[in-house]
Amino acid sequence: EVLLVESGGGLVQPGGSLRLSCAASGFTFKSFAMHWVRQPPGEGLEWIASVSDVGSPTFYTDSVKGRFTVSRDNSKNTLYLQMNSLRADDTAVYFCAKYSHSCLPLCFYYLDVWGRGTPVTVSS
Amino acid sequence: IQLTQSPTFLSASVGDTVSFTCRASRDILNYLAWYQQKPGKAPNLLIFAASTLQGGVPSRFSGSGSETEFTLTISSLQPEDFATYYCLQLYSFPFTFGPGTKVDF
Numbered sequence: 001e002v003l004l005v006e007s008g009g010g011l012v013q014p015g016g017s018l019r020l021s022c023a024a025s026g027f028t029f030k031s032f033a034m035h036w037v038r039q040p041p042g043e044g045l046e047w048i049a050s051v052s053d054v055g056s057p058t059f060y061t062d063s064v065k066g067r068f069t070v071s072r073d074n075s076k077n078t079l080y081l082q083m084n085s086l087r088a089d090d091t092a093v094y095f096c097a098k099y100s101h102s103c104l105p106l107c108f109y110y111l112d113v114w115g116r117g118t119p120v121t122v123s124s
Numbered sequence: 125i126q127l128t129q130s131p132t133f134l135s136a137s138v139g140d141t142v143s144f145t146c147r148a149s150r151d152i153l154n155y156l157a158w159y160q161q162k163p164g165k166a167p168n169l170l171i172f173a174a175s176t177l178q179g180g181v182p183s184r185f186s187g188s189g190s191e192t193e194f195t196l197t198i199s200s201l202q203p204e205d206f207a208t209y210y211c212l213q214l215y216s217f218p219f220t221f222g223p224g225t226k227v228d229f
Contacts, residue, residue: 035219037167037221044208044210044221044222044223044224045159045161045167045210045212045221045224046221047212047218047219047220047221050217050219059217059218060218061218062218095166095167102172102173102176104173104176108154108155108172108173108176108214109155109172109214110157110169110172110173110178110212110214111157111167111169111212112169112178114166114167114168115166116165116166117166
């Protein structure tokens with residue numbers, strides 16, 4: 001079974017740091033780019049970051065650029081999100097997702113497998 | 125690239141056929157996916173490449189459109205289809221989601 005399990009969420013004070021992990025199983029982790037998506041309470045989905053299969057390049061949405069770093073350890077089948085200088089508006093459930101593609105023959109990409117998410121609350 | 129979805133909320137009944145729209149601020153070809161999300165759950169991929177049904181998704185779901193305007197249609201709405209639906213553009217980074225359409229009674 002293809003599975004993604006996030007961990008590392010919790011309560012942190014404004015300005016603090018947190019590192020999220022996403023453990024992958026059931027597929028060849030090193031062959032797929034991975035993404036992070038978050039969802040503030042009662043709000044919609046926000047794409048925030050991605051990392052290629054080999055760890056570079058990485059991409060970020062503007063609101064987290066310079067504060068968050070996405071990385072991966074293919075030897076451990078694990079994706080990470082290092083979050084620094086956290087703010088109240090970073091409060092959300094954070095999901096990791098697998099980036100797959102199908103060629104029809106043009107290749108189209110999508111996020112097909114998601115974890116259940118880990119909640120992050122930034123509050124004093 | 126900004127995505128807008130309409131309507132924000134859609135009231136429907138079991139058996140109805142419903143459609144809602146996702147509009148992109150610029151041409152994204154057909155690099156668009158649709159997701160269904162239920163409260164407390166992760167999003168579930170329904171359609172990619174604007175109109176290709178993901179494996180295991182019921183055929184009552186269909187997608188259409190290209191460039192800047194896209195539509196998701198659900199034929200014969202079932203009780204389990206009451207949820208929020210999001211579009212996602214995968215044409216260029218940063219990827220962006222639409223704000224969602226909630227389908228409710």
